[in-house]
Amino acid sequence: MRILLIHSDYLKYKTKSKTRIAEKIEDDKKEGLYENALVVFTAVEKEDETDMDTVVENAVNEIEDVFGKVGAKVVAIYPYAHLSSSLSSPDAAKKILTNMESKLDENGINVKRVPFGWYKSFEVSCKGHPLSELSRTITTEKVVIEDNKVVVTPVAESEFYILHEGEIVGTDEFSYAEDDFKKLVEYELGIMKSSGEEPPHVKLMREKKLADYEPSADIGHLRWYPKGRLIRDLLSAYVYNLVTERGAMPVETPIMYDLADDAIRVHAEKFGERQYRMATKNKELMLRYACCFGAFRVLSDSFLTWKNLPVGIYELSTYSFRLEKKGEVVGLKRLRGFTMPDLHTVCVDIDQAMDEFDEQITMCKQTGVDLDVNYEVIMRATKEFFDENKDWVYSAANKIGKPVLLEILPERKHYWVAKMDFAAIDYLGRPIENPTIQIDVESGERFGITFINSEEEEINPIIIHCSPTGSIERVICSLLEKSAVDKKDKPPMLPVWLIPTQVRIIPIAERHIEKSEQVAQLLKNQNIRVDIDDRHETVGKKIRNAGGEWAPYVIVIGDRELEEGPLTVNIRETNEKLSMKIDELVLKIHNETKDMPFRKLPLPVKLANRVSF
RNA sequence: GCCUCAGUGGCUCAGGGGUAGAGCGAUGCCUUGGUAAGGCAUAGGCCGGGGGUUCAAAUCCCCCCUGAGGCUCCA
Known part of the structure; x- marks a missing residue:
């Protein structure tokens, strides 16, 4: 839900004519004049439908907060569709707006609601003080009020352990031999201190004429010069060879999807506000933030049998788009437009997925060797998955050949039950998340992907997501950061196969x-x-x-x-x-x-x- | 998105209400050379954009854009 709050001298409105979705109203609601009103222009959005009560509660809290601060006499809820390009159904909107009204009323606030679904003329006289114009995005995230401060409900916390040579120990008890691993653990546990320096790869990418910022695009979209383009092409070819040699089949799918498709919408909404959206004349589209959408649609339209599986579909997403927050976008490390190798492997069941996962660990490890980059590894699993598959988790971690950080999540928040993240460590000691492998237990069903098993039953498969190198930009980031570290005791270099002038x-x-x-x-x-x-x-x-x-x-x-x-x-x-x-x-x-x-x-x-x- | 800081030639930066500066780079000429910067000359700037204050703004004030750091976030 999006709201625009205006503290006004007065709001005056008059209904003109009905739209198709107009609510029935009494004559006294046909026009209104509210003085010293906090006008709440409100657009109810699609995702609000998933948890209407929480949205109402969050919105009411926000409104009461502002209402109290500005000292208005009345709250006027004004339905205003133009604040969002992803509107909910009219029925849901009416319900949510009405609930907001009664909730505010229950809390003893003088509240008025302007009719929904009518063409109206209106006049609003904004007071113009600093708090008189505010906009807010209200989400379905649960919040609680504590000591007058709004706090996101604490979810049960993850537990962290170190897995090494078949032993599991607490992060405090482990004796850290490797510097990079220690940094990774400190970062994950949130105990790393920042040095306040600029990561060296940003200067290097510009100095070496690989890439540069493009001020005429959006933040986080780069221009690539010939040398940078060459390195991108070489890395792309590298991953292509890597996955096709292991049997994956390359495809190419669209970069934008129609939100009218239920599976697409639900998957997209999990990503919240971090999407690029665009409205065309009749359609509401989103730009992909990964290849999942296209791959899943290809798979759901394919005939798969147990004899085919496991099978991999590979795509290099040039580009994937994520509307990261402004302050989070930096150099090659965090972009709004990036290139991600994305392999989706369909498996008959969790056992096959675990076997396949093992193969992919080997593949991801190999990229560290070929790129000459050191990875430190985090294994993550839900508590339930870990308890049921302890032996496998231990053996998977053992394949890394050095200590691995293990995170156990109390419950499943995302589509995966187990994943492994490989991170290079940058010059400042912070991880650059590169390769990743995830076991997805949700998308098979959501996207209607099925295979026929040996009993001729239709089954939703388990899907493994894998990016064998992580995004191409982050690979280059890791290489440049590594060169900055190396500079202390040897000449900075790129692998000979990647350097433009050999x-x-x-x-x-x-x-x-x-x-x-x-x-x-x-x-x-x-x-x-x-x-x-x-x-x-x-x-x-x-x-x-x-x-x-x-x-x-x-x-x-x-x-x-x-x-x-x-x-x-x-x-x-x-x-x-x-x-x-x-x-x-x-x-x-x-x-x-x-x-x-x-x-x-x-x-x-x-x-x-x-x-x- | 929030807080702090910054934006002056292609790059790195100095200057700080009253002629726009340097080094590197670029261009031209001289040097035709043996392993990490040869010499001379020239060009190049709406001092990020827009408003305001002032006789006068690159300089002071406000808004915006871009970048950096931190916070938060990374499904």
Whole structure:
């Protein structure tokens, strides 16, 4: 429910004509004049229908609070549909508005309600003091009043443990050997102190010309420059290969959905206000915040039998949209538009889901190796699930090979009963939630997904949600944060398969450019991204610039190299100058990029021709 | 969304009611060179946007936008 509160000198209204949904009214309600009134313009929304009593209660509390503060004489409830683009049914609205009226009345407040469903003229004279114009969003969340303060009803709290080598211990009793794990636990338990610094990846993503803010879009939507786009493409190809090799089938589904579809609406409403919504002429649409919608619709329209299962449907959501709060959006870590690899695996039952989950743990772990990022892991389960499947939870945690934080939730709040979150730890010691695996026990039924079991019965399957890397943006975030950590004791780098310039060739004088081009062509033919710094600068400066671009290999070509023979190659990682033949360099790079995807350099080979972004 | 702080050339920043500044970068010229910044010159600014105060606003005040930190949140 949305309300707009106006403290007015007076409200004056007059009914003009009925709409189809008009309520019946007595003649004395056809017009009205209320002086010193707190006018409550109210739009009742779809989600309010799920818990009308709570909405009424919350709204009444809010109104009474403001009423008391501004010292108005009367509350005038004014139905005003234009505050929301997601309206409830007229019947529900009428009921809620009437209930608000009687509740306020019971509490001894002089309350009037302006008729619903009529075209009306009105005049309102706003007093204009600081509290005279307020808007509020009222939700179905239960609140209690305590010491005059509104407090969200405390839900029973989660319990936290550490699982390690088959043992379960309290978070206090565990002796933390690994720094990153300790940070993760402190963060999860809310005992980490903030340092107040800016995370380094934000500066890096701009400095390295990967991505930048786009002030002309909404907050949290980025522009990507060629180098950033290249890395995104490589990561996308990487995940595609990873999941298809394990049998998943890629699909592509729409980015927006019609809220008239019940299953879509219920699933969407769980996400509350954090959605982008748009109204077209006849439809109320939402932008997807994950691939679930499309995947579930594909699955519910497919014929599945127990022989097919488990089966995976994969999509890379370019983009998913979440209307995160302004203050929460930061760099690559938290965006309003992001790209999420999303794998949905249909399983016949919870046992098969657990087996499949085990496979996916292996897959998620592998991404940490391929990306060269350290993950710390949190396993979460509802109390009920944990009690029934203790052995499996222990063994799943054991697959991580190091301590795992375990959260046990007293009851199921979400669609999942068990999940595993993999987090990289940023420069400031805070987790970046990346891969995730979740066992979903709810969506199969909600979206009408069924399979035929061996007894020819139609059954709702268990579905596993998995993002093997987490969002592409967060992967890049983790890589940049890691480089900032590394900077303390070694040169910051990206994995060789991801860095835009793998080999930088520096000709000393113009007469060395031709030879540089020949070397570049040989490397290019071997699927290596190579470029030539042909600018009129000193060798020292070009070396410095190559370092600034994190080029892992730099070759200087001068008179000595004009003859056939070995090249001198600067190796960034070790800061060595090695004499090697081209073939040796090719072999070294191929070894380092083995089994990883390749894309060509999306920039002019010669630096003199490049646009500077 | 709330609280605090910030926005001056492409970048990093100085200035602080009365000619708009520096370094880096860019461009041009000189230098044709051997491993982390060669020299000289030039261009580039509605001082985030809009209102107000003032003879005069980049500077003071108000609103908005954008960014940072914190709070909250991340299904």
